[in-house]
Amino acid sequence: MEGVTFQLIAEDQATRARAGLLHTAHGVVETPVFMPVGTQATVKALTQEMLEELDARIILANTYHLFLRPGEQAIRELGGLHRFMAWERAILTDSGGYQILSLAPLRTVREEGVHFQSHLDGSRHVLTPERAIEIQVALGSDILMVLDECLENPAERVEAERAVHLTTAWARRSKARFEQLRERGHGTSAALFGIIQGSLYPDLRRRSLEELQEIGFDGYAIGGLSVGEEKAAMLDMVEYVAGLMPRDYPRYLMGVGTPADLVRSVQRGVDMFDCVLPTRNARNGQVFTSRGPLNIKNAAYARDPRPLDEDCACRVCRRYSRAYIRHLYASGEILSAILCTYHNVHFYLDTMRKIRQAIVLGNFAEFAQAFLRRYEEGCSAS
């Protein structure tokens, strides 16, 4: 199969929610989809067998981390990222831009690309839009992201305008290099997504999207949100931008979010998500449940024989008690991270499956309302 194709299956009547299929060379992905984050070629604290059991169809890996360690050359020599990490399902790689901005010391953004020092050993590197594509093609990713400039919030309008300008220029160069490589037979089964920037300025967001569409991508992502702005401002911007995005292409909201954010963003027309919350928070003892988040550190759970989530059918909830997992957490045991991560990823993926089913059955609005009421009552109670 040439490239990645997106097929719309159902559109909700009452909201902008959509259900689709993303066909990749490494399997079919049902959308809306949540992609667990596998920063260093591993979704932290889970085995690949567990990810399969959870029926994760696509995961995200971080170009920045893999470029620094073990390096894309090593991964290419070992047969590409799929073989390296023994994962035969789909992989989306980010471009590395976001990690450079959040992790690397002494970074400088120039027209040419980003100059930065490794957070691991201080070594100096330059990441250009072309190089970001080359690395992702070498990794053998199914979905590549262009290098973009993601600003923090708040951003001055003049800064946001400059970042959109640069992001468009980089997107054009990314696409050109991607096409070149494909002409030489590399990355032929991969897709390339553009990233919309523009901070909280609607007209800049519109301009960014229009410029990207002019270049033409296989999918479009909303970047530069969930970077410190108010939740309502984020959702307003998602609603505005998703409303402008082309109907026949996958829409990916980067780095978002809580379970409630996912439901509300699907309502606004988003198809794809990634976020470290379910995995990172699990390692800190926070688990997500249908009745809101639960902090396993809480002394109230010390003798609680109930599962993490009484309405959950995952392996962890069928077998282990809150009291046991709290003991593991208090004792600094790795099994605490394993069990909480497993449950959280299950909760996220299961929520997405329920969302999708509701869209297909035509009752997504009711599902969303019931889900949010129950989830957010739990949030205020805890």
Next chain:
Amino acid sequence: MEGVTFQLIAEDQATRARAGLLHTAHGVVETPVFMPVGTQATVKALTQEMLEELDARIILANTYHLFLRPGEQAIRELGGLHRFMAWERAILTDSGGYQILSLAPLRTVREEGVHFQSHLDGSRHVLTPERAIEIQVALGSDILMVLDECLENPAERVEAERAVHLTTAWARRSKARFEQLRERGHGTSAALFGIIQGSLYPDLRRRSLEELQEIGFDGYAIGGLSVGEEKAAMLDMVEYVAGLMPRDYPRYLMGVGTPADLVRSVQRGVDMFDCVLPTRNARNGQVFTSRGPLNIKNAAYARDPRPLDEDCACRVCRRYSRAYIRHLYASGEILSAILCTYHNVHFYLDTMRKIRQAIVLGNFAEFAQAFLRRYEEGCSAS
């Protein structure tokens, strides 16, 4: 079923190796057996599902740790240790004596028992032989160990003699309390093992065993070895003591050892083992293979597509490469601990299964020779 019974199935002609069955209220355990160590009610870095998949039939838990956290009262209220940790197979608990001597600050051994401070919060406690039994009965352990006094090596003869004297007195009190509790209907399906002390003094070891046999236990353990003495001295003492131990009772060598130690101790008549090596070393990147240990940190493995052990059929070796696991280790990823522990525990349990099969088939001496040659060639090469 009342108590735990031991059934001899086969005795090797050329060596002292034996194959048996240990019938417990939580399943049958084939001996010789290695018991993975689950200090804090978890075998570090493995789920209980993984332990089942590895076909572990019995694990060890540490009374000292569970007494301090979460406390045996909490575990009893939650239905006992099996239900608490969601493990329906057999559990052996140590008495806590060894951990007090190795972990607790400001400990004082008196005739009455051991006074010590918790290594967690400095709180003061007294562990008497009676209390150690009460705790283990509250946990619902299948095999209980008496409180003993384990000396480090080297130990003066007069010290060793005193420790044997105390260990016998404590063993008598342990047995008495165990019987009392059983008369009241507690711990009726459990077994109680005595522990032979005597450092490296053969006559003290003999005296210790004779005194324990006079009291009468369901099994006998060799304690106080692998505490700093030379390997040859340890094996000589195992040979000497195992040669004196009663034929119809399980023989348990505590805290031992490397794969080669296991083979050599089975040769000398031992049935049961526990050791932190496969789990602790896994977390430090050392994996055990049929050709000796392998340190995954080694740069030589950075681009090595082979499995940890080319002769291993475990899930890890069927799926993941040395290069990937080395990357995980170098990146500080939890998955490194999971995969290395899984493989190591598989290697230990699989080695025990092969040992047992060889005993049953009558070719254990050949098996042992071939195993040791191959394993130790690898040790000297690495």
